[in-house]
Amino acid sequence: MSTLKERLRADLTTAMKARDELRTSTLRLALAAVKEAEVSGKTAHELSEAEVEKVLNREVSKRREASEAYAAAGRAEQATREGAEGDVLADYLPKRLGDDELAAIVEKALADGDFAGPRAIGPAMKAVQAVVAGRADGAKVAALVKARLAA
Incomplete structure (x- = not known):
């Protein structure tokens, strides 16, 4: 099992114990996306560290796009929530290049x-x-x- 996936699971447990609703729901969605990627295709397989990062990158992009769409539609609360979820997931990715x-x-x-x-x-x-x-x-x-x- 990749160390990033283990870290996501451990942080999910910590967030659940701390009753951090945003972090808990975001990490659950991220782990679900990882699991979906593992079972997609002809045969199920364990994702490598790079593949887990790719899934998380995709999830961060989804959150940013959703945040922009909500903001454009005048739904500031939803836009803020999506942006916060993207920030939570971005913490698990390597530092972005300037x-x-x-x-x-x-x-x-x-x-x-x-x-x-x-x-x-x-x-x-x-x-x-x-x-x-x-x-x-x-x-x-x-x-x-x-x-x-x-x-």
């Missing part, structure tokens, strides 16, 4: 791979994503890579 760090990683990966021109966007994205490994938003990475290769 804009300067991300730009430096993109520059280095493009220089190392000797990518040039718009046709190299696909392979360049693959190289950058391997280094970034879920620590930055994919859309932000894609925008940086496209801007750099189009110039």
Whole structure:
């Protein structure tokens, strides 16, 4: 079992004992998403640490999108709740890269791979994503890579 999954379970128990409703419900949903990912597909399997992180990243993105949608619809209370759930889950993920760090990683990966021109966007994205490994938003990475290769 991955250590992240064990940590989620242990923190769920702690949150339940502390009667922290937000944390309890958020961790239950996260563990349910992990379990769903484990049993999806042709055969059930135990998720690796990286796969659990990927599931949590997806859940954080869902919460951010829902928060924005609720805010746009004028439902501030729901937007705040979704944002708080996203913050709880984000605590379990690696620290996000800053804009300067991300730009430096993109520059280095493009220089190392000797990518040039718009046709190299696909392979360049693959190289950058391997280094970034879920620590930055994919859309932000894609925008940086496209801007750099189009110039």
